[in-house]
Amino acid sequence: MPVYTSEALILRTYKLGEADRIVVFLTRDRGKKRGVAKGARRVRSRFVGALEPMTRAGVAYYEREQRDLVRINYVEPTRSPLSGAASEALGHVGYFAELIDEWAPDAHADERLYRLGSAMTDAIAAGVPVDPLARYFEYWLLRLQGVYPSLASCGGCAEALVSGAVLPPRDDVFLCRTCAPAGGTMVSVDALKFLKAAGATAPEGLAALPLQSRAARELEALHRRLLHVHLEKELKSARVLREMRHAR
Numbered sequence: 214m215p216v217y218t219s220e221a222l223i224l225r226t227y228k229l230g231e232a233d234r235i236v237v238f239l240t241r242d243r244g245k246k247r248g249v250a251k252g253a254r255r256v257r258s259r260f261v262g263a264l265e266p267m268t269r270a271g272v273a274y275y276e277r278e279q280r281d282l283v284r285i286n287y288v289e290p291t292r293s294p295l296s297g298a299a300s301e302a303l304g305h306v307g308y309f310a311e312l313i314d315e316w317a318p319d320a321h322a323d324e325r326l327y328r329l330g331s332a333m334t335d336a337i338a339a340g341v342p343v344d345p346l347a348r349y350f351e352y353w354l355l356r357l358q359g360v361y362p363s364l365a366s367c368g369g370c371a372e373a374l375v376s377g378a379v380l381p382p383r384d385d386v387f388l389c390r391t392c393a394p395a396g397g398t399m400v401s402v403d404a405l406k407f408l409k410a411a412g413a414t415a416p417e418g419l420a421a422l423p424l425q426s427r428a429a430r431e432l433e434a435l436h437r438r439l440l441h442v443h444l445e446k447e448l449k450s451a452r453v454l455r456e457m458r459h460a461r
């Protein structure tokens with residue numbers, strides 16, 4: 214049985230049998246894995262506190278021939294997103310983990326996705342405001358997959374998008390307001406500015422990057438649409454976050 218030791222991000226867990234858990238984790242070097250953590254639901258388990266979503270950890274696991282599930286030997290946390298996080302960040306931790314889980318193919322290494330996720334763990338732990346951080350994460354995730362529409366110019370007339378942009382109802386290129394048909398998703402100048410700055414900023418720099426609530430809501434709606442197109446569904450955690458905000 215080959216044993217591997219990887220730097221990894223914990224994404225989610227499921228109950229298995231009486232006392233075990235299945236752990237879904239993204240390794241830096243070998244992509245996403247599913248493994249059994251024996252006894253993880255026992256009070257004195259060595260896995261206690263190590264399996265929260267978005268925890269960065271050293272994971273040792275055995276691969277077993279002819280089996281998709283690996284056997285987890287140990288999980289040694291190196292950074293927890295919850296160490297410095299405000300309570301409103303808690304829901305986002307699950308959202309970030311669910312997005313990565315949806316996007317990472319099994320056992321296919323994606324170093325850039327791993328680095329992005331790992332940077333989110335550090336940013337949440339450092340107390341970076343979660344609302345701009347979520348928009349930043351969605352932007353980068355879609356960019357890394359090569360599916361974020363170009364911010365450079367209008368897809369119709371090729372003019373620069375200086376007075377905002379519109380994503381038309383059934384298209385995935387940005388148009389200027391002159392070229393856009395009615396009923397698209399609006400992106401204001403402020404929202405475009407945030408995106409352009411986010412493309413050149415580390416997540417820790419977000420505290421100094423202004424994002425007014427109107428622009429934040431525009432980007433949330435835009436990204437929900439783009440994610441929906443590419444994942445072909447809405448994530449449960451995204452819906453929960455939205456309902457929590459409306460309830461406040």
Ligand SMILES: [Zn+2]
Pocket residue numbers: 367368369370371372388389390391392393
């Ligand atoms: Zn145009």
